[in-house]
Amino acid sequence: MTHAYRVDSEVGRLRTVLLHRPGAELRRLTPRNNDQLLFDGIPWVGRAQQEHDAFAQALRDHDVEVLYLTELLQDTLEYQPARDEAIAGVLDDSRLGDQLRKILEAFLGDLTPEALTQVLVAGLAHEELKTGRGLVYQLMDRHDFVIDPLPNLLFTRDSSVWVGDRVAVTSLAMPARERETALAQLIYRHHPRFENVAPVYEPALEHLEGGDVLLLAPGVLAIGTGERTTPAGVERLARQVFASGLVHTVLAVPIAQDRATMHLDTICTMVDVDKVVMYPAVAYSLTAYTVTSENGDLRVSRARPFLEAAAQAMSIDRLSVIDTGLDPVTAEREQWDDGNNTLAVGPRLAVAYERNVETNARLEAAGIEVIRIEGSELGSGRGGPRCMSCPVLRDPA
Ligand SMILES: NC(=[NH2+])NCCC[C@H](N)C(=O)O
DSSP: OOOOOBBOOSSSOEEEEEEOOOOGGGGGOOTTTTTTTTOSSOOOHHHHHHHHHHHHHHHHHTTOEEEEHHHHHHHHTTSHHHHHHHHHHHHOOTTSHHHHHHHHHHHHHTSOHHHHHHHHHHOEEGGGOTTOOSHHHHHSOTTOEEEOOOGGGGOHHHHEEEEBTEEEEOBOSSGGGHHHHHHHHHHHHHOGGGTTOOEEEOOOSSOBOGGGEEEEETTEEEEEESSSSOHHHHHHHHHHHHHHTSOSEEEEEEOOSSSTTSSGGGTEEEEETTEEEEOHHHHTTOEEEEEEEETTEEEEOOOEEHHHHHHHHHTOSOOEEEOOOOOHHHHHHHHHTTTTOOEEEETTEEEEETTOHHHHHHHHHTTOEEEEEOOTTGGGGSOOTTTTOEEEEEOOO
């Protein structure tokens, strides 16, 4: 069956979304590796799964079709070319050496699609490779991974993002996440669901993460540039979306190079066609460079206040900020816990972590219906409802 997927905004009625239910990859996190694997704590895995299931159910209750990344990946790995590509991807690792690479190739080649999916996502620990031997294998620490786990796969918004009827598979900046885009790429290239989808962007040299990309309005993107997306990444995506004719204006939005504000969506998400919820500390100081296409080249304006540049690009009078009016300490705490990272299920209807009590109360006071979900364990990876979802179909807003 052919599907026509398309996303033109952040707030059009959500129809289909791609999620990843966290699993064995989270069980790999220890106090020794959690920093490198970009988690701020050691999640209780069973509870994280319950929280995630409740998130998925809340979406289904609002008539959203939920696709799971591992299910799509497993279907994909039924095809020999996809399997070959997946295996070649993990073997292309400078740490392995020829002997271990050969052993690993044989091991992976024998796995069923289900087991291969599991290994691609959860990684492979030293002791799990029973056939392991040779210099590299013997000199590895028993805590080392032959294949690294991907605990951040949970944040499906970062590895791919839809622009109109095309998908951008991004280039993740952190080494711990690089392999995630290879999995996204496999799915979009080989899964029959996406047969007719032409990518508008594929992993490139420049760093670009989906959490930085906001579809402000049809034809208008805001792209954060900070810890994850570089100005060169913005430039690359801008060229591609301009060339495709899908977008006429890109706003490049510099954000602080900090873990707390790693992506634009940690400080700003949309809850209506003309309303954003924004971290108060930056709402009125954020700036943007307007990028447009001129005779095949990029034209860049001077920096202007973000809200002004956005409203102009979106052809609206005003992009209003919901006044979360919090005292600075509460605001900072709730920003850290992804209070600003909402997922709109439709205009004025958004999923948010329940723990951000004050931000949610202010959203409601402003007329936004809030679907509250628990996230005490999910949040230890520093991501909220928007980070954990890649919309693939929304109605026009
Ligand atoms: N779109 C987002 N804000 N994603 C959050 C990703 C969190 C993840 N632990 C990372 O450090 O990369």
